[in-house]
Amino acid sequence: MALSGLFLVFFLAQHFVINITSVIAPDTFNEWSHFMGYNGLVQFILQPVLIAGVIVHFAMGIALELKNNKARAIKYKQYNGNANSSWMSRNMIITGLVVLAFLGLHMYDFWVHEMAYKYIEVNPESPTRYYEETVLKFEPFWRTIIYVISFVLLSLHLWHGFASSFQTVGVNNKYSAGIQTFTKIYSIAIPLGFIFIALYHHFNPITH
Template sequence: MALSGIFLMVFLVQHLAINLTSLIPDNGYTFNKISHFMGYNPVVQFILQPILMLGVCFHFTMGIFLEYQNRRARKSKYVFHKTRSSWISKNMILSGLVVLAFLALHFYDFWVPEMDYKYVSKLIPAEDRYYHELQEKFHNSTRTVIYCISFVLLGLHLNHGLASSFQSVGVTTSSQKKLKLIANIYSISIAIGFTVVAVFHYFSH
């Protein structure tokens, strides 16, 4: 669970870095170049992408299984229970399920059309289409709002997830406070980064 979480957190940094190139004022040239490379490079497509899919599937399957085990560990609930721990640390399954639902929407929006373009319709590779497709998607205000809400929950999920995963694999820092600071910086950067990209393209269309 922790290892797949760390793997997905590294992937998110790479995803955000590519998305941020769409903010460069070069009419999408850099973003298109990188997206085309990622979309047609056989190593990315046939090795890294399946590994990523497996990582995602493993992470949420384990999350649901652990939640099931944890609920079984307390069959009789408290009438009145008050714990001194954060809301997000107690509700990782909730934020995780929202992120999973968002992932389904995200796949429907971008991955499914991409697979259709390349492998079903077998259209000619066009290097300049990605930036345009991105802007088209974020023209829709409902979609942009759903994405932004999901990014907030993703940020909260990562905030606890980062510190928790390092704790679970036994990796230590000099203090718990330092680990929490790293988790705060990482999760806020990811949430704000993705939100800025979505909002930018909503307004710039």
């Protein structure tokens, strides 16, 4: 759970770095996206590893939730969780399931279409198509709002999950305060960055 989580946190940062170029340097975005889409190592080794990481993370999360629910078959009449723990730490399953649902949409939006483009329709390589395709995705208001809400939930998930992963792998030492601080900065900055990208493209559509 923790190791797959840390792997996904690392991936998220890499994803953000590529995506932010769609705002500040569209040509670079096209170049990097094309590389990611056609590089053999990325496509046939890193991409399956990433998909496996996501599946392992949510499968273990759901298994954990089911086991933990059984550990208290009779619930309290009154349970004051706010007195001793954060909402984020107690509701990882809720924020996680929302992010999972979002991933379904996200995969449909980009990955499924990309697979169809390359392997079903067998279109020729087009290194400059990515920027326009991405901006077009954010044209509908409903999709932009779903992305924004999902990133807020992702932020709440990361707020607890990132630092918690270190505790699970046995890291609780003089660096833990720093890890906590970095977690808070990361869990706000990265989702906020993704929200900015979605809103930027929604309000700056391509006009021909």
